[in-house]
Amino acid sequence: MQQKTKQNKRTSVGRGVAILFVALVLMISTTWIVVASARSIFLQFEDINPIIAGGDLDDLPALLRGNIPAVTTSMVRELPVVVKPPRMCEMPDDYFDHIDKGLEQPTGYTDRNEYVRKYRARRGFLNEREMRAARVAWLYFETFTQETTGLANAVGNYPSTTMWDTASYIAATVSAYELCIIEKPELDRRLLQLLTTLKVLDLFRGELPNKVYHTKTSAKVDYGNKPGEIGFSGLDLGRMLVWLRIVKNRYPYLGNSVDAILLKWDFRNVISDDGLIFGARINNETNETVYDQEGRLGYEEYAAKGFALWGFKPILAHRAEPFLTASIFGVQVPYDGRDPRIFHSQNYVVTESYLQDGLEFGFDMVHDDTSPDWLSSDGWRAEFADRIYQVQENRWRQTGFMTARSEHNVKGAPYFTYDTIFSDGYPWNTVTPRGDYVPNHAAVSAKAALGMWAIWDTKYTNVLYEAIIELYSPENGMFEGLYERGQGRVAIFTANNNGIILTALLHKVQGKVLTPYTGETEVWYTAFRDQNIRELRHYPDPPQQEDWLPALRHSTQAEEDF
């Protein structure tokens, strides 16, 4: 009985404790709810996150924005930065034994719209024949560089040049140094003299470099090489910006000289707010400056990347649209969709601009300082380039014509031809700048052939290599090309041809030519912060992640379309 009483007492205590616990919980909950509600109603406190000066949340005034670093993929994804390769003569013998070619990677787009190409670039040391070609190509610049200005003639010893051709001279100089054809004193002497000349160039109406300069006097001239002015070319400037960035990133000690050139230029009219590139010309009747959109699919995107390397935002210029495709030998060849009859600008499809993207950028975005050679972060550019290559190989296979098409000079009238894969609605259309069809001037372009040989390691490019690698004059450099219809060599020598050939040979040794910037702040971004010059001339701030050009993809061609 006593035991039963004790048991009842224990049960009651237990219940009391439980009830008490529940009551306490209810009371605390109710209190918390009441207090929280009261606070939310009567005491509205802000969540204050302190902003640290210069930190991520600090909306910096223009005065201070120059100091922030340009954001690249290595910062955002915390990946190691690609390291600049050594000069060829400083490479260990087994250097190429450890190159990652990504041969096991599947072809196609990645989730980030990067692209793994079907083909791989050709990599390795230069053999004897290639070194001879490199030396001969460099001979052009030794022969035709003007001592007075440091500018190289664009064509033979005709003393005039453009920004495009001057960029080719810079490309040749960098390549010659990296391939150990010249040493650093010669590199510095040439580049410093050239950069100094570029800094003092008389600009077109105070804006940007004129289209043409006299190489002996560095005076701005017209197409007749007489004192005068024509306008400026957005595409030429884009290529120049690419090579000035390459020089600055590879040789930071030249950075101030490079920046000083650009800080004289006025970019207000060359890139529109929506990101299109413009050129300038003079209206002959009113003498006013006229700005025309410049660039078509291929060249336009290449030039856009040049501007983007310096912080500009050529969003529309970098997009492929509007584009169409033409089925040629089973390949959907992309071409610019803007109607020449309306826009009065031809939509030439040639190899050159794709080559330059491949050789200089590795088909990467400008903010990409991490991806390996086999991965192209500017995916659609790489995919389009593969089509440009494929259609030329297919033509060779199906017709027997060796094909490596590009724009090139010719001896005598018409002096220059667009030797295209497609233009004006016709495949394999060889036309002059004024539109005449001149099939007799169709040629295997030397620069296109060796450029393709460098970027596409295939049996077909071996054939091109054999056709071109000994196509030189020991006194003047590499010939412009080999006529398709059997008229022999295109007997003319140009800076662009020899510069691109040297770049192609450098690409075999070092891969993508553009290397990451290794410094921190740049004068280009910090200068004139205390004045309104940056605003007036549209100098950009260091690009952040939100400023990156978008990586896009377009539908791919799964199989050949016959």
Add this chain to the structure above:
Amino acid sequence: MNKIAITSVIWLVVSAVGGVAQDEASDFSPDSAILDTTIPFAIGAREATQELRGSYGWPTFQEGLVEGVYFRFDPDGYARFSTTPRLDTDVFEVICRAKTVSCIGRKGIMTVQLNGQGALQVILDGVSTGDELFIVDGITELPLPDRILQPLDSRLEALLSSGGELVIRHASAEVARVPLSGFLAVSTYLRWIVSGQDYSIFPRGWPVPNSQSDSNAGALLTQSLNWEPPIRGAIPVLAELPAEEPVNMVSQTEAQLLIDVSQNQERIHQLTEALNQLTKASGFEQAIFEQSSLLDVPSIMQPVVPTAIPETGGEMALEHIETVAKTELEVLSTQLNYLMTEIGLDSASALALLQQPNELLTTPRTNSPSDQIVSEILLELKEKIAENELPLETTETVNPEIIAPSDGVIDTATVRAADSNVSAQDYLLLSQYFKSVFVE
């Protein structure tokens, strides 16, 4: 010494190499231009700008369509003419020596150029003695005389300008064939260059810019008010030549009719018979030449006389002549119209010609352009008849008596016509010719 010699040799070699390279790029300064691309070559032509990627070149050119061919030319004279707008096939290319108006046109084996006297000269590569030349228009085939390779007279030039193809045969085997499309445009272009872009050299029927029919606004936009040819000393006698003798005076249509002579053989045959009858009619020739002395050369060319000749006898013919004799004003009007529309003379030349009939009759007119053409046509016809060069059917129908008549009437007429350098035989031949050419 050897070192100096070697250095000199090296320097020479380097200089030579440099010189070669220098030649690659021509001078594109305005001083080197021989043409102003703002001045249209024909109605509808327009100046356009070139998309130059390199450091030199001509920033402008002109393009258009004339006489059935598309063309483009640069300020240095370099031009292409083709029947297709791409200028891709059947191209006539014109190339000029730097800074000069010395230009040549090329198509296949054919080269055309102007000689010092302003006459067109055709050069055919690979043509040797004994080769036969023909002009073929698809159906008919006309043999060309050897003098086609000498400076061309206006008739031959008109013949080549009429189109068709130039065929070269060796031992009956065709060795070359050159389409003549663009010949007229190129020859006119060559003269236009030499004349400093003077419109007065344009042949009859040319779509001259700024003429009354030029309503093309685009052409007006390309007008240059202050253009002067840069090569002033190079404007030769050719610039003045058209005032005396319009080049290509016979239009392309008329030239085509020349080719059709052989096709009109039936008419010639009928005419020959009619003339045979008429030559027997006393006084007929005299009546004709009395009439022709009033009307002078234009009346000689009048096709109405032979075509209206009835076949029934001399009396009716004389009656007919009386009906033809209109009032002087009407005659003058008809003649003027004929000279301008059919012959191609400008109004001033035609009027001057009509206002001096007596002088023309009494003085040798060897310098008259119309007479020259008449003489040339006669000579040509005679040669062809005599040498059996006309197509077979034609020679068969020509009555030998026309060529060498024996009766006294003809002799009298010949004497009467001596002053005008046109014999009765010539007159008859000419009448037959125009009868055959100008089909009513």
